[in-house]
Amino acid sequence: MEEDRLRLGVHTACLVCPLRSNPAYRDFSPEELEFTRHFRSGELHAGAGSAIFHEGNQNAHLYTALSGWGFRYKTLSDGRRQILNYILPGDMIGLQGAIFEEMNHSVEALTEMRLCVFERKPLYSLFEKHPGLGYDLTWIAAQEESILDEHLLSVGQRTAIERAAYLLAFLHHRGRASGVLTSERTLMPLTQAHVADTLGLSIVHTNKTLRKLALSGALRWLDRGCEVLDPDALQRLAKWTPNDQRRRPFL
Amino acid sequence: MEEDRLRLGVHTACLVCPLRSNPAYRDFSPEELEFTRHFRSGELHAGAGSAIFHEGNQNAHLYTALSGWGFRYKTLSDGRRQILNYILPGDMIGLQGAIFEEMNHSVEALTEMRLCVFERKPLYSLFEKHPGLGYDLTWIAAQEESILDEHLLSVGQRTAIERAAYLLAFLHHRGRASGVLTSERTLMPLTQAHVADTLGLSIVHTNKTLRKLALSGALRWLDRGCEVLDPDALQRLAKWTPNDQRRRPFL
């Protein structure tokens, strides 16, 4: 089973959290750090392609991605799948599940991932003891909402070419901001099937659309992923500009 | 100007808030009620069709709808419009704007609306002084996210008929839960242009699709709105079931 590929790691301190070194994130007070350390219950490794949790699950945990790529999706009863958003380092997974009873979407790892695991029970005490962290959670939820707004605009109104350009510009932007993409590591680990299910297009048409974009020189499609060569061109095509967030919170 | 139709009302107490009588909402402690009263800065009346705020605005306020219908939308530079979600009594408007600098969507009134106005500045002190209310805000943001997930699934994967069925079942459900729809008041005040811009379809095709639904007896289209006759049939068509939330928070 896929579960085999999930494996619980050792309990290491938040002090050495690999995300903290990224200047994109806001600093914690010592008290907040201490609280987070208690709230945290371990680390999880998920293999590429493994399910982290499934729609309908009642999961006792809450995660923050430490490394790797993943995605959230929903399916209809006959199997049609819509990818809702991608998970990158620093992103929180399972907030909906922590607040409502059930998860109403699924999450799958795209590459190998390392996740920081939190108990969902003490969530309320986080609001009581550390209003700053509570505020951050609202910030995170509002941010996700804002991204979904843009995706909905994309799927509802943009043409196939515009949608593809938007998605790749968006992922490139987020990849750079989160640190998974650098000038050396430029590969975004998607298959064309993922792109298709994100854009609401068939695989065939997605392929033809990506081909056009590659022909224009804006990107290169490699074996199992792609490389953005000209993010500005993609943004112009999609009529989209990222809104930069300096010092975003996390956890 | 549209602004003419916006008018500030008198400052009345939260104690008589028309929403509190609805058992769907959770009760406040006396302290929370007292705080809310201070946080609140007035009441706003918006005429049907008026803009409540616009993408890019830096709005100092935060609203909760008290009565009427409205909607959130985004547009592309060439005018294509995507309706993201509808605003019903009890819904919060402008949380994104309160947390980030700018609003990245617009809001328009569908019918005449009454809105409760809050200052956005003391938002942080809300988290400090009333963790329960802070938790509620996260609840609200997570709830909106969950709705957007479903909309995205709809626009990305469902066929025209399924999308229309989903939207009307969804609105009917929310209308009943919020109290704007009763067994006497059953009219949902939309035009087919709104439905089209929500579903990502043209007006013409939307019309043909709604006609089919009406023919099947699931709904009736009236002059400037529609009436759901058979919500279960719509849900079945859309392969969707609402997830009931008893005792939701607000403000």
Next chain:
DNA sequence: CGGATTCTTGAGGTACCTCAAGTGCGGTGG
């Protein structure tokens, strides 16, 4: 080396789109 997965391409079909015209209603003003 064989099988599975991903990507590619062509051919034909269809679910949507645009354009265009016409109906019916409600409001406004002469």
Next chain:
DNA sequence: CCACCGCACTTGAGGTACCTCAAGAATCCG
């Protein structure tokens, strides 16, 4: 009171951006 205008809704005809089906090439993995 009627004439007019504007908006919402309707319907038909023709176009196109997607889709499905099908088959082949390239790559990865055991």
